Amino acid sequence: MNYNFDFSFIGQYWPSLLDGLWISAEMSAVALIGGFLLGVMLAVARTQGSPTVRRLATGFVDLTRNTPLIVQTFWLFFGLSALGFLVPAIAAAVVALAVNTSGYTCEIVRAGIDSVHYGQKEAAACLGLSRSQVMRNVVLPQAIEKMYPALISQFVLVMLATSIMSQISVEELTAVGLQIQTRTFRGFEAYLVIAAIYLVMSWLLRVIMNLCYNVAFPRQRHISQARSTFRPGAPAPSDTSIATGARP
Amino acid sequence: MIMGVTSGQWFFILQGAGWTLILSLLGFVGGTVVGLPVAVFGTSNSRVLRILTGGYVKLIQGIPLPVVMFICYFGISIAGYDLPALVAAGIAMTLYSSAFLGEIWRGCIEAIPKTQWEASESLALGKIQVLTSVILPQAFRVAIPPTVGFLVQIVKNTSYAVVIGFFDLTYSSRVINNSTFKPFVIFTAAALIYFAMCYPLSVLSYRLERKLKRHSRL
Amino acid sequence: MNSTVQFQNVRKCYGHNEVLKGISFDVPKGSVVALIGQSGSGKSTALRCINGLEEIHGGELYVCGRALHEKNCDITALRLQVGIVFQSYNLFPHLTVEKNITLAPRKVKRTAPKEARELAAHVLSQVGLADKAGEYPDQLSGGQQQRVAIARSLAMQPELMLFDEVTSALDPQITGEVLKVIEGLAKDGMTMVLVTHEMGFASAVADQIIYMREGVVWEAGDGNLLKHPSTPELQQFISNGL
Numbered sequence: 001m002n003y004n005f006d007f008s009f010i011g012q013y014w015p016s017l018l019d020g021l022w023i024s025a026e027m028s029a030v031a032l033i034g035g036f037l038l039g040v041m042l043a044v045a046r047t048q049g050s051p052t053v054r055r056l057a058t059g060f061v062d063l064t065r066n067t068p069l070i071v072q073t074f075w076l077f078f079g080l081s082a083l084g085f086l087v088p089a090i091a092a093a094v095v096a097l098a099v100n101t102s103g104y105t106c107e108i109v110r111a112g113i114d115s116v117h118y119g120q121k122e123a124a125a126c127l128g129l130s131r132s133q134v135m136r137n138v139v140l141p142q143a144i145e146k147m148y149p150a151l152i153s154q155f156v157l158v159m160l161a162t163s164i165m166s167q168i169s170v171e172e173l174t175a176v177g178l179q180i181q182t183r184t185f186r187g188f189e190a191y192l193v194i195a196a197i198y199l200v201m202s203w204l205l206r207v208i209m210n211l212c213y214n215v216a217f218p219r220q221r222h223i224s225q226a227r228s229t230f231r232p233g234a235p236a237p238s239d240t241s242i243a244t245g246a247r248p
Numbered sequence: 249m250i251m252g253v254t255s256g257q258w259f260f261i262l263q264g265a266g267w268t269l270i271l272s273l274l275g276f277v278g279g280t281v282v283g284l285p286v287a288v289f290g291t292s293n294s295r296v297l298r299i300l301t302g303g304y305v306k307l308i309q310g311i312p313l314p315v316v317m318f319i320c321y322f323g324i325s326i327a328g329y330d331l332p333a334l335v336a337a338g339i340a341m342t343l344y345s346s347a348f349l350g351e352i353w354r355g356c357i358e359a360i361p362k363t364q365w366e367a368s369e370s371l372a373l374g375k376i377q378v379l380t381s382v383i384l385p386q387a388f389r390v391a392i393p394p395t396v397g398f399l400v401q402i403v404k405n406t407s408y409a410v411v412i413g414f415f416d417l418t419y420s421s422r423v424i425n426n427s428t429f430k431p432f433v434i435f436t437a438a439a440l441i442y443f444a445m446c447y448p449l450s451v452l453s454y455r456l457e458r459k460l461k462r463h464s465r466l
Numbered sequence: 467m468n469s470t471v472q473f474q475n476v477r478k479c480y481g482h483n484e485v486l487k488g489i490s491f492d493v494p495k496g497s498v499v500a501l502i503g504q505s506g507s508g509k510s511t512a513l514r515c516i517n518g519l520e521e522i523h524g525g526e527l528y529v530c531g532r533a534l535h536e537k538n539c540d541i542t543a544l545r546l547q548v549g550i551v552f553q554s555y556n557l558f559p560h561l562t563v564e565k566n567i568t569l570a571p572r573k574v575k576r577t578a579p580k581e582a583r584e585l586a587a588h589v590l591s592q593v594g595l596a597d598k599a600g601e602y603p604d605q606l607s608g609g610q611q612q613r614v615a616i617a618r619s620l621a622m623q624p625e626l627m628l629f630d631e632v633t634s635a636l637d638p639q640i641t642g643e644v645l646k647v648i649e650g651l652a653k654d655g656m657t658m659v660l661v662t663h664e665m666g667f668a669s670a671v672a673d674q675i676i677y678m679r680e681g682v683v684w685e686a687g688d689g690n691l692l693k694h695p696s697t698p699e700l701q702q703f704i705s706n707g708l
Contacts, residue, residue: 003326062447065450066400066446071442074418074421079431164411174315203310
């Protein structure tokens with residue numbers, strides 16, 4: 001194979017890459033927050049709602065989790081255009097992403113809610129707290145703390161999923177690759193560079209989320225959290241990495 | 249003509265669905281062939297092997313699948329081969345599945361209590377025998393629910409192959425949409441076809457997991 | 467009505483299983499009642515009926531002037547008057563000791579943050595843990611956690627306190643510190659119902675001891691009941707416990 005790698009395009013195209021990166025980051029942030037909030041609402045609906053509410057929420061979650069994101073996006077984007085609403089592609093993209101991730105977030109949070117011992121709910125109710133107060137102050141904080149590793153993985157997936165939005169002409173990072181390919185025929189190198197940028201973004205996102213965890217949940221339970229095996233897709237830490245962890 | 253789409257066009261869409269199934273199968277088989285060593289080496293005593301497999305998994309899991317597809321596609325053409333998009337998509341799906349399946353299965357192997365290793369080693373079984381006769385059979389049982397669950401992801405994620413022009417269900421439905429401009433009809437139909445493929449697997453995975461939990465309480 | 471709690475022929479079923487077969491007793495204001503008996507006798511169930519954790523299916527139950535057997539009974543309002551401490555403490559692990567105690571006063575009674583903190587400090591010193599306000603539950607021993615649980619219920623200033631086998635999960639050496647706190651509350655005139663296995667404690671502190679067996683009140687008497695049991699079953703129960 002005689003191939004001369006040529007990364008010189010970076011010199012000319014790094015502004016485009018940065019612009020694309022920025023759009024990807026923006027989309028991720030909005031979709032993550034929206035999807036998370038929607039997912040929590042769905043989880044509460046599925047655990048606390050009336051039978052009709054539960055069935056609707058379950059149906060919604062099943063639908064979004066068993067159809068591909070890109071089909072959901074096409075449905076939304078092309079559908080809205082056909083109805084005459086000229087939504088900007090990026091808006092449709094963010095909504096589709098948020099809706100898609102809400103299904104997964106719902107299941108993660110729901111598993112967390114179910115894992116909170118019923119004695120906690122009993123004790124809180126016996127102190128006079130209303131059902132919504134119990135949920136907000138006692139159940140959800142513990143649920144989210146327990147499910148945090150799974151949430152981090154889900155968030156990284158959302159960030160990576162922004163990549164497909166180039167299919168509805170959103171000028172995000174992956175779209176720049178095609179741009180570079182058509183003008184310099186260095187598609188292979190371009191996508192290698194883009195892959196590297198996504199890797200850095202994934203790593204950065206995990207770092208930021210871990211920081212948020214330390215701020216939101218100041219308890220010294222990191223040691224026990226690291227032992228939790230509920231981390232689909234993330235390698236389990238080796239035992240030697242567990243800190244000596246001061247337990248007074 | 250059903251709902252503004254001709255039967256010929258419907259047939260076109262269904263052909264795409266057929267290729268979706270084929271690519272899913274390719275992805276699963278490839279992912280198993282590559283993923284099993286990844287899982288086993290990921291639990292080995294050799295730190296080098298663990299770092300290599302861990303690095304491989306982190307690498308694939310940190311890159312979007314469309315980008316992996318592009319890299320495979322352009323990689324094949326600059327290597328001098330003129331192959332259909334199916335090959336590139338197949339390789340990409342294999343890489344993707346192997347990383348995730350490898351991680352899932354590694355977790356299942358590590359879920360087998362250390363005492364099983366100790367007991368079998370004390371019976372003078374060699375490393376490979378311990379794995380094949382004691383550990384892997386047990387890990388296999390534990391692995392079935394999440395593996396079936398991941399199959400759903402494979403089927404859905406074949407839709408990303410559309411970026412390299414692979415003729416799957418998403419591609420065929422978009423083509424028809426471009427000529428009929430009936431997105432709600434077409435993409436709802438496509439969604440329903442994906443749902444019909446994925447939902448049974450999701451339900452199966454859930455039921456298997458419940459069954460496994462009940463058994464393990466004994 | 468001078469009684470804080472009045473059971474009148476109360477019945478309760480779990481499916482086809484009748485757990486309470488018509489029990490009747492009174493808890494006068496300011497008194498301490500101990501419910502004793504084997505597991506499955508219905509004593510914990512009876513206790514949990516008092517604050518509405520369990521529903522009753524027959525008879526009448528009056529607590530703090532409310533009729534629990536009626537459909538429209540406001541359980542949430544009742545729980546402001548009745549405090550309960552559980553065997554497994556059920557402290558909120560994600561909150562500090564102080565926040566555990568101030569959560570309900572702030573959210574339910576809309577107490578101001580400063581007042582709530584002062585209240586927490588007061589109840590914590592009542593249970594002897596004034597210096598633990600900033601710690602998390604899993605940093606405390608079992609006995610300390612149970613005392614925090616008591617403080618948490620006290621912070622709502624209830625008229626009636628329920629204790630559901632609160633020392634059963636503790637090491638024998640540390641049950642003493644919890645029992646001391648309960649004894650202190652009794653001396654201060656708190657109306658209490660205890661489900662307990664601690665016979666000595668029941669005799670020392672209770673004004674009324676009720677021995678339950680198979681869902682009925684088998685024998686009842688004052689604090690000296692355990693010294694002078696009438697029925698052979700209670701005699702057997704006491705000698706098994708010694």
